[in-house]
Amino acid sequence: MTSEHSLQKNIQALGQAARDASHLLAQATAAQKEAALRAMAFALHTHSPQIQAANAQDVAAAVTKGLAPAFLDRLVLNEERIEAMAKALETVAAQPDPVGRVLATFQRPNGLAIQRISVPLGVIGVIYESRPNVTADAAGLCLKAGNAVILRGGSESFHSSTAILAALQEALTETGLPATAVQMVPTVDRAAVQALLALDRYIDVLIPRGGPQLLAEISAHSRIPVLKHLAGLCHTYIHQAADLEMAKNVVLNAKMRRTGICGATEVLLVDRAVYKTHLPTILAPLFAQGCEIRGDSETASLDARVKPSGEQDYDTEFLAAILAVKVVQDVEEALAHIAQHGTQHTEAIITEDTAVAGRFLREVDSAIVMHNASTQFADGGEFGMGAEMGIATGKLHARGPVGAEQLTTFKYWVQGNGQTRR
Amino acid sequence: MTSEHSLQKNIQALGQAARDASHLLAQATAAQKEAALRAMAFALHTHSPQIQAANAQDVAAAVTKGLAPAFLDRLVLNEERIEAMAKALETVAAQPDPVGRVLATFQRPNGLAIQRISVPLGVIGVIYESRPNVTADAAGLCLKAGNAVILRGGSESFHSSTAILAALQEALTETGLPATAVQMVPTVDRAAVQALLALDRYIDVLIPRGGPQLLAEISAHSRIPVLKHLAGLCHTYIHQAADLEMAKNVVLNAKMRRTGICGATEVLLVDRAVYKTHLPTILAPLFAQGCEIRGDSETASLDARVKPSGEQDYDTEFLAAILAVKVVQDVEEALAHIAQHGTQHTEAIITEDTAVAGRFLREVDSAIVMHNASTQFADGGEFGMGAEMGIATGKLHARGPVGAEQLTTFKYWVQGNGQTRR
Numbered sequence: 001m002t003s004e005h006s007l008q009k010n011i012q013a014l015g016q017a018a019r020d021a022s023h024l025l026a027q028a029t030a031a032q033k034e035a036a037l038r039a040m041a042f043a044l045h046t047h048s049p050q051i052q053a054a055n056a057q058d059v060a061a062a063v064t065k066g067l068a069p070a071f072l073d074r075l076v077l078n079e080e081r082i083e084a085m086a087k088a089l090e091t092v093a094a095q096p097d098p099v100g101r102v103l104a105t106f107q108r109p110n111g112l113a114i115q116r117i118s119v120p121l122g123v124i125g126v127i128y129e130s131r132p133n134v135t136a137d138a139a140g141l142c143l144k145a146g147n148a149v150i151l152r153g154g155s156e157s158f159h160s161s162t163a164i165l166a167a168l169q170e171a172l173t174e175t176g177l178p179a180t181a182v183q184m185v186p187t188v189d190r191a192a193v194q195a196l197l198a199l200d201r202y203i204d205v206l207i208p209r210g211g212p213q214l215l216a217e218i219s220a221h222s223r224i225p226v227l228k229h230l231a232g233l234c235h236t237y238i239h240q241a242a243d244l245e246m247a248k249n250v251v252l253n254a255k256m257r258r259t260g261i262c263g264a265t266e267v268l269l270v271d272r273a274v275y276k277t278h279l280p281t282i283l284a285p286l287f288a289q290g291c292e293i294r295g296d297s298e299t300a301s302l303d304a305r306v307k308p309s310g311e312q313d314y315d316t317e318f319l320a321a322i323l324a325v326k327v328v329q330d331v332e333e334a335l336a337h338i339a340q341h342g343t344q345h346t347e348a349i350i351t352e353d354t355a356v357a358g359r360f361l362r363e364v365d366s367a368i369v370m371h372n373a374s375t376q377f378a379d380g381g382e383f384g385m386g387a388e389m390g391i392a393t394g395k396l397h398a399r400g401p402v403g404a405e406q407l408t409t410f411k412y413w414v415q416g417n418g419q420t421r422r
Numbered sequence: 423m424t425s426e427h428s429l430q431k432n433i434q435a436l437g438q439a440a441r442d443a444s445h446l447l448a449q450a451t452a453a454q455k456e457a458a459l460r461a462m463a464f465a466l467h468t469h470s471p472q473i474q475a476a477n478a479q480d481v482a483a484a485v486t487k488g489l490a491p492a493f494l495d496r497l498v499l500n501e502e503r504i505e506a507m508a509k510a511l512e513t514v515a516a517q518p519d520p521v522g523r524v525l526a527t528f529q530r531p532n533g534l535a536i537q538r539i540s541v542p543l544g545v546i547g548v549i550y551e552s553r554p555n556v557t558a559d560a561a562g563l564c565l566k567a568g569n570a571v572i573l574r575g576g577s578e579s580f581h582s583s584t585a586i587l588a589a590l591q592e593a594l595t596e597t598g599l600p601a602t603a604v605q606m607v608p609t610v611d612r613a614a615v616q617a618l619l620a621l622d623r624y625i626d627v628l629i630p631r632g633g634p635q636l637l638a639e640i641s642a643h644s645r646i647p648v649l650k651h652l653a654g655l656c657h658t659y660i661h662q663a664a665d666l667e668m669a670k671n672v673v674l675n676a677k678m679r680r681t682g683i684c685g686a687t688e689v690l691l692v693d694r695a696v697y698k699t700h701l702p703t704i705l706a707p708l709f710a711q712g713c714e715i716r717g718d719s720e721t722a723s724l725d726a727r728v729k730p731s732g733e734q735d736y737d738t739e740f741l742a743a744i745l746a747v748k749v750v751q752d753v754e755e756a757l758a759h760i761a762q763h764g765t766q767h768t769e770a771i772i773t774e775d776t777a778v779a780g781r782f783l784r785e786v787d788s789a790i791v792m793h794n795a796s797t798q799f800a801d802g803g804e805f806g807m808g809a810e811m812g813i814a815t816g817k818l819h820a821r822g823p824v825g826a827e828q829l830t831t832f833k834y835w836v837q838g839n840g841q842t843r844r
Contacts, residue, residue, distance in 0.1 A: 225648070376843040377534065377841065382530070396543075399832055409821055412805070416793065418672060
């Protein structure tokens with residue numbers, strides 16, 4: 001048996017085990033799932049030393065590789081961050097059970113009672129970056145919704161995720177749910193991803209968190225339906241009727257609060273009527289915080305610190321302290337620019353003109369459209385959903401923040417007393 | 423320019439036109455869409471002679487080709503069937519607008535007002551069989567939900583569909599909506615399907631109605647998200663506590679009312695405890711109506727007319743007057759058989775035991791699960807949805823009957839007064 005063949009067999013075994021676990025999970029009670037989630041949170045506490053030791057291995061390797069500080073920052077786990085992971089699981093535990101809700105009822109004239117009932121999706125595959133906290137978040141959300149999950153995190157966080165998984169599985173076993181409810185691809189071998197993508201018999205939904213490259217690979221190798229979580233190239237548009245003080249504060253927050261999250265604003269659009277009066281005020285605190293500004297010629301004419309932008313700057317998710325700025329004629333041009341360059345994630349308008357704001361909300365085809373607020377609010381927690389899997393950028397099934405409720409599907413129960421159709 | 427290249431350009435132009443139309447449709451009022459749908463219904467009346475003439479061409483060609491009677495039956499359009507198409511459009515017109523509904527609201531402690539609002543999907547591609555009525559149904563449902571649609575019907579119905587399209591587009595133009603809201607691939611060339619599958623820049627969702635072969639082709643050639651409408655290999659299970667008279671009537675209806683629809687029962691499972699007493703009564707009217715019975719050895723032992731079944735009979739969507747019958751030990755075995763052989767479409771149990779019925783409803787992982795009713799009720803109209811696009815057999819987005827409401831997605835409106843995130 002070649003090692004590739006053996007890898008495929010191993011991954012298939014994960015799939016079969018997940019499928020088996022999913023049948024048990026679908027019938028688990030709300031109380032069972034809540035108890036398991038609380039036990040998982042507790043296990044993160046008790047396993048904290050082992051998790052931190054494993055994480056130290058990952059961090060050391062990443063430092064040796066010379067990976068970027070922002071990358072290292074996302075990788076590091078300390079007591080406080082493990083605490084936060086546990087707290088997220090507690091939050092998910094406390095939420096209402098998303099399974100078994102009656103979503104709609106149709107009482108038919110022929111006496112048939114039809115109910116649309118929420119049910120788990122089944123088995124979910126999650127492919128994500130080297131962010132160890134996602135291991136616990138994804139496991140918790142999937143479990144809450146009665147799904148089995150197969151996790152594949154970035155290879156740089158492999159030891160951390162393995163240690164987290166051990167804690168979670170111990171808790172599952174203690175509370176009587178199958179440990180195979182939460183599994184992880186047990187190797188950093190890239191070939192394992194392709195083996196995972198081939199599991200269309202076992203995996204109902206794939207959640208890729210990453211860039212267009214990951215989606216292209218999935219699209220080329222997999223028949224599994226995808227709930228994509230892709231780029232957030234978010235725009236904030238300063239309309240000519242914007243309140244300048246508000247614009248300044250919101251843009252600073254939207255860009256600089258955290259530059260590495262998908263809801264961070266990457267492109268600022270400003271109406272031509274006000275750019276000369278408004279941009280200097282808006283850009284000043286950005287410069288002060290070390291943000292690089294890449295602007296078109298009109299923007300550049302205002303300040304020598306503005307670097308000239310190229311076309312690619314309006315198509316780049318910087319995830320860094322860089323802001324592309326462009327002057328537009330009016331809301332029409334702003335809408336057209338967003339339609340052409342946006343990633344249908346989150347866009348915001350700043351204006352006191354409610355008619356224009358209404359048009360922006362209606363016409364921008366993004367998962368989240370905001371009026372007078374920071375794009376950094378694009379987050380399931382900020383929406384009140386508890387933890388989130390991420391922000392879905394496709395249009396099917398879930399759009400925007402994905403919490404436990406979004407990890408369910410539904411089926412119809414039809415109850416009769418012998419009805420036949422005419 | 424090669425002809426293949428020219429075909430691709432033509433299909434791309436359809437895509438661009440659909441995208442442009444979708445922007446207008448997304449902003450169309452409920453009244454505009456209703457008026458357009460009523461005009462479309464009326465236009466089918468006035469164009470009836472042309473539609474019937476075009477249909478006669480298709481039917482003549484199909485007869486020459488020697489296509490099966492069931493196929494011809496689905497292809498033929500007469501006055502009555504055109505009337506039924508018009509009536510379906512009227513029904514869709516009268517339904518409430520599925521767009522602009524507030525699906526959820528979250529009033530946040532920081533003052534942000536968040537609303538989940540239903541919006542159109544955008545551009546939908548529909549690939550379907552040679553059933554000309556689908557041309558009107560699909561166009562009407564997509565329009566109701568504010569979507570532009572590109573239709574690709576079976577080549578044998580090409581002339582019929584072209585004539586129907588002409589009527590629909592005339593009505594759209596009269597009522598001030600873009601004729602490009604409803605378009606059709608203007609050739610029977612198979613290469614056009616591949617060109618369509620490549621339009622991921624323009625098409626938001628693909629709805630394939632057909633068999634596994636079509637889905638495999640899509641999966642191999644397309645990145646467009648799919649709302650699959652595949653096989654209905656439906657089971658009816660006679661539990662030992664079934665009412666025999668009810669079982670007889672329901673099974674006869676589930677199999678024979680119309681054998682060519684996806685909700686027709688293809689496999690009958692019967693508890694071992696009652697097969698000797700119940701099967702003769704249940705099979706008698708099926709034999710009387712000319713249904714072929716393919717049974718396992720226990721079933722065959724009851725009646726010489728039963729043909730021995732092979733394993734493939736339990737994996738075949740006959741769409742004909744053929745029923746595969748299998749004796750099972752109990753509900754456990756019935757559930758296992760359905761999990762292994764079913765297509766997650768529709769399954770029914772006949773029993774007076776509500777505990778067993780409850781278990782069946784909970785554990786069968788199909789879009790529609792029934793208790794004491796005919797699987798032929800698997801239909802949007804019977805659910806009260808008006809017309810339907812079909813029965814979705816995947817788990818993402820819409821599951822079960824797909825009406826206009828299921829052809830929408832949603833976005834979040836976030837309204838603030840300058841909030842920034844901590």
